[in-house]
Amino acid sequence: MAPRVPLFGRVLLIGGAALGMLLVLTLLIPTLRDLGDRPDFPPAAPMADPGPPIASEAGPFRSRPGELAVGPEVERRADAQPRSMEIYRSLRAYPGAPPRIPHGLTEEEFRKNLCNSCHVRGGFAPRFSAYTPVTPHPEYTDCLQCHVPDAMTVGVGIPQLSADVICSQCHVDPDSPPPSLVSIDWSPMEWPELDQRAMEGSPTWIPHTLQLRENCLACHGGPSAVDGIRTTHPERADCRSCHVPVEEAEVFTRPLDGGSP
Amino acid sequence: MTSLDRRSFLKRMAMASAAAAASSLVPGVAFGEELDRYLGDLAGRSDVTWHRTPCRFCGVGCGLLVGIEDGRAVAVRGNPDSPVNRGLACVKGYHSVQALYGQDRLTRARVRRNGSLQEVPIDEALDLVAERLRGTMEEHGKDSVALYGSGQWTIPDGYVASKFFKGGLGTNNLEANARLCMASAVTGFMTTFGMDEPPGCYEDIDHADVFVLWGNNMSEMHPVLFSRMLDQRERRPGVRIIDLATRTTRTSYAADRSLIFAPQADLAIANAICHEIVRRGWADRDFVNRHVTFKRGRTDIGYGLEDDFSFTDSATDASWDDFVRFLDDYTPERAEEISGVPAADIRWLASMYGDPSRKVMSFWCMGLNQHTRGTWVNNLVYNIHLLTGKISTPGNSPFSLTGQPSACGTVREVGTLTNRLPYGTVTNAAHREKAAEIWNIPVENIDPEPTHHTVSMFRALDRGDLRFMWIQVTNPMVTMPHLNRYREGARRDGRFIVVSDVYPTPTTDVADVILPAAMWIEREGLFGNSERRTQHFPKLLDPPGDAMSDTWQLIEVARRMGLGDLFPWSEAEHIDRIWEEYIRFHDAPDHRMAPLSELRERPGIIWPYVDGRETLWRYNTETDPAADPERGRFDFYGNDDHRAWIWLRPYEPPPEWPDDEYPFWLNTGRVLEHWHSGSMTRRIPTLHRAVPRAYVEIHRQDAQEMGIVDGETVRLVSRRGSIELPTRIDHRAQPPRGQVFVPFFDETLLINDLTLDAYCPISAQPDYKKCAVRVERIG
Structure with missing residues (x-):
């Protein structure tokens, strides 16, 4: 299905898209200068203008995430905390849910919504001894609309990444709920299996929707990528010429005779 | 990102890629090595063996x-x-082998009796095909039977088809679906260069600075070549890709x-580019003076919509001044x-x-070829390259891509079209004599008159001028334009349809006999890709049940028709014997093919292959052994005047145009995942x-104005169907x-019921990209 946006989000989307285009423009103008148009024959449009962006198509080509996030040559520093699938899942209520913010925010960061100053570019963050995860949708800037910190860590500003430590922020005694949290009877859909593929060696399928995760490289490229889903070949860019989504589970069948009108 | 950052980033990326490529700077090797590591266990397992073959799908011809x-x-x-x-493939190539194992694979012959398809022994089916072929010719004449093949035919399939029908039965009713996808490319080459197929090769990608894609969605249709372009842009600052679509x-x-x-405005854009080049003084006048002739053809040439339509172009001389005046418009x-x-x-x-x-490298495929002025617009892109002298040198390359694995190798080089012979035409007496000599038949057996091109052939089937059609490796009951007419035609009483295929399709639905075919690596064969590369593949698997290669099906029926002398080969050695005989047609420096012994050892060889060397750039006297250095740097020897021809081809509108009743253009094509x-x-x-x-893409604003939401089912209506x-x-x-x-691609949603069977009068290739439809809401 298409990336759908709830009605109230449309206004935000338009604003976000405009900002996104601006961002992309900012990124691409130096590129055009490098490539050298003849100054006497400037093209009419300042950049490739394919109309309103279809994010799932443009993403991998256009909004290349921060340079530190890609490239097979970027080795992780030995002192960097690993980003495991276990932590990745623990921050999301269900597959595809917006992750909550696992680290403390300063009051200023919280008030000014400064997430994108780190999460667009990526790279090693000494403050956390870890590589910063890169957002796949930098065109959205009101991050706290979907991603929320734990209230008690606002203003604390202390980075905590390990699952144990995250839990212990609320659960002083691991077996007892924190006083204000009412437990619910709910369990998420199953996490997709990793490495689903048709044959040994064939390209893996895309086991999730692409909505808001159109830029494959943001999550699958570079040293901040979660162990187990980091691509070995981020430079190829045209990801979906080999990796395709699963739109429906059925296989094709037809009768021997009379299948056509 | 500042420009400095960007530069250092690109530099680092290039260094990284180079490092990853280890011993080589060519792209993709790193990927192959990576995959090798990933597949370490599998590759090392003694019970899995790895075998080289070209991919079964598109004309890029990837090695797998x-x-x-x-x-x-x-x-x-x-x-x-x-x-x-x-080392890279696309998602189709990576999964290609699974196409061998569909549950409904055709493994037994079937004959339609009392309306239903009944399983019969394959010999009985082959007997029936031969009997009906002979009977139809006796009753209705030799030109009442036809063979309709494919750019997926292997070279031996096409060669045996040509020898059987043109040399044996004496009819030129031999066509292939490649008429629907690259006939305009052929006539474009023939009219500009006097010889078919590109002057350059894929290696041009590694040298070009600018890539112009003319109506060509390469990311989906030729993904591996597109990846090579992206790779070049990544490692060489200054490279740019321009999408003209x-x-x-x-x-x-x-x-x-x-x-x-x-739509259709590519004709005007190409001429306007030449206008600017001439006006700004960017033309390479020295190249033009030495190597170019100007020609004018007929105009207002029609669209082939009438059953009795016919057209012959005529070339008259023109001058540089005529060309400049022509460009004034x-x-x-x-x-x-x-x-x-x-x-x-x-x-x-x-x-x-x-x-x-x-x-500069220009790429195009169906956008320019499926075009009622397809030959013209091919000519016009060559005009730009000839005007600037950007041709036949590394990186300067007008490049016509193909869609099928052997459209070049089989349909174009063997010549499985009504007017063609292997490396020649039926209308040329010398070519007929050469074929008669190699085939050891009286020259009179080869009819000098072409008969039906593909659209004309299906119209003749509808009218009843054709009574028997054998269809191999193609699915015309999905792919013909104005399909409903031709489906009804194929179903009329008194028509006998034989279909050789690997799965049931809408075409087997109209069949009287179905012959199960061996597919791809279930038989030995050869394909020829877009860059003149011939690739051999061995038989790696046994075909299921009674399935038999198309080559051998044709030979079996020919023998039953008393034409066994033409095919005196055993099944074990027939590919070797066919190749030896076939390459005699090409035995000259401008077309020489490699022997099978070498093809078996290498991942393809580009022809002309002379003295153990491939010819990467034709017409360049430094690289092409057939080009005469006396003529300067280039020798366009395909034309008698040894020059390439710039054609004065105007803009003319398409035959059908959106109007009040049918306000939308209908464009059709492929998607990455389906072939x-x-x-x-x-x-x-x-x-x-x-x-x-399948689905219909529509612009958001058009949809909003009609109150249509995403996913809603709508009705598309053209003058021909809905x-x-x-x-x-x-x-x-x-x-x-x-x-x-x-x-x-979707046989349950046949968009070709709506398309128009107008075609380029010179190439007879239909235009699937332009007709008028309306969009109706339902309910």
């Missing part, structure tokens, strides 16, 4: 390694040694610039009026072609599940306002 275990294909790798793809696609997003033009402003592309962008594009310091009519790719679970059914299918708004691609796009 297929893993075989216990007589079954179990895995695929890109072949790192293949100069085509250097009628619809915004994945390719547009990857390109540095996307220029969207109105194509100022960038005039082209903007026709195309909607701003004049400034056309000037900018002309500056890319005109700048002597940039090497042509989908009969193979829909049996591959990964591919079918990714794109399970269809109901779901809308897709802003998913994979976006047509401009006033255009809708429907892919043609």
Whole structure:
């Protein structure tokens, strides 16, 4: 299905898209200068203008995430905390849910919504001894609309990444709920299996929707990528010429005779 | 990112890629090695063996390694040694072997009796085919029977088809579906160069600075070559990709610039580019004076919509001054009026072609070929390259891509078209004599008059002029334009249809006999790709049940017709004998083919192959052994005057145009995951599940104005038919306002019931990209 946006989000989307285009423009103008148009024959449009962006198509080509996030040559520093699938899942209520913010925010960061100053570019963050995860949708800037910190860590500003430590922020005694949290009877859909593929060696399928995760490289490229889903070949860019989504589970069948009108 | 950052980033990326490529700077090798590591266990397992083959699907001709275990294909790798793809494949190639194992694979022959298809022994079916072929010719004449093949025929299939029908039965009723996909490319080459197929090769990608894609969604249709382009842009600052198209696609997003033009306006844009090049003094006058002749052809040439339509072009001489005057009509402003592309962008594009310091590669495929002026627009792209002298040198390359694995190797080089012979034409007495000598038949057996091209052939079947048609490796009951007419025609009483295929399709639905075919690596064969590369593949698997190669089916029927002398070969050695005989047709420096012994050892060889050397750039006297150095740097020896021809071809409108009743353009085409009519790719679970059914793309604003929401089922209606299918708004691609796009792979949603069977009068290739439809809401 298409990336759908709830009605109230449309206004935000338009604003976000405009900002996104601006961002992309900012990124691409130096590129055009490098490539050298003849100054006497400037093209009419300042950049490739394919109309309103279809994010799932443009993403991998256009909004290349921060340079530190890609490239097979970027080795992780030995002192960097690993980003495991276990932590990745623990921050999301269900597959595809917006992750909550696992680290403390300063009051200023919280008030000014400064997430994108780190999460667009990526790279090693000494403050956390870890590589910063890169957002796949930098065109959205009101991050706290979907991603929320734990209230008690606002203003604390202390980075905590390990699952144990995250839990212990609320659960002083691991077996007892924190006083204000009412437990619910709910369990998420199953996490997709990793490495689903048709044959040994064939390209893996895309086991999730692409909505808001159109830029494959943001999550699958570079040293901040979660162990187990980091691509070995981020430079190829045209990801979906080999990796395709699963739109429906059925296989094709037809009768021997009379299948056509 | 500042410009400094960007530069250092690119530099670092280039260094990283180089480091990863280890011993070599060619792209893709790193990927192949990576995959090797990943597949370490599998590659090292003693019960899996890896075998080289070209891919079964498109005309790029990627080299694959297929893993075989216990007589079954179990895995695929890109072949790192293949100069085509250097270890990479696309999603179709990686899953290609699964197409061998669909549950409904045809394994037994069937004959229609009392309306239903009944299983029979294959010998009985072959007897019946021979009997009906003979009987129909006796009753209705030799030209009442036809063989309709494919650019997926292997070279031996096509060669045996030509020898059987043209040499044996004496009818020129031999066509192939490649008429529907690259006939305009052929006539474009023939009229400009006097010889078919590209002057350059894929290696041009490694040298070009600017890539101009003319109506060519390469990201989806030729993904591996597109990856090679992206790779070059990554490692060489200054490389840029320009998408010149009628619809915004994945390719547009990857390109540095996307220029969207109105359908048919490519003719005006190409002429306007030449106008600018001439006016700004960017033409290479020395090249033009030495190597170019100007020609004018007929104009107002029609559209082939009438059953009795016929057309013959005539070339008259023109001069540089005539050409300049002709271009007066194509100022960038005039082209903007026709195309909607701003004049400034056309000037900018002309500056890319005109700048002597940039090497330019133009790519095109169906956008220019499926066009009622397809030959003309092919000529016009060559005009730009000839005017600037950007041809036949590394990186300067007008490059016509193909869609089928052996459209070049089989249909074009063997010549499985009504007017063709292997390396020749039926209308040429010397070519007929050569064929008669090699085939050891009286020259009178070869009819000097061409008969039906593909559209004409299906019209003749409808009218009853044709009574018998044998269809191999293609699915015309999905792919013919104005399909409902030809489906009814094929079903009429008194028509006998034989279909050789691997799965049931809408074409086997109209069959009287179905012959189960051996597919791809279930038999030995050869394909020829877009860059003149001939690739051999061995038989790696046993075909299921009674399935038999198309080559051997034809030989079996020919023997039953008393033509066994033409095919005196055993099954074990027939491919060797066919190849030895076939390459005698090409035995000259301009076309020489490699012997099978060498082809068996290498991942393809580019012809002309002379003295153990491939000819990467033709017509260049430094690289082409057939070119005469006395003529300077280039020798366009395909034409008698040894020059390439610049044609004065005007803009003419298409035959059908959106109006009040049918206000939308209908554009049709493919998607990455499916190949042509989908009969193979829909049996591959990964591919079918990714794109399970067809849809109509419509611009969001057009949809909003009609109150249509994404996913809603709408009715499309043309003057020829109607269809109901779901809308897709802003998913994979976006047509401009006033255009809708429907892919043609889905046999349950036959968009070709709506398309128009107008064709280019010179090439007889239909235009699937332009007709008028309306969009109706349902309920």
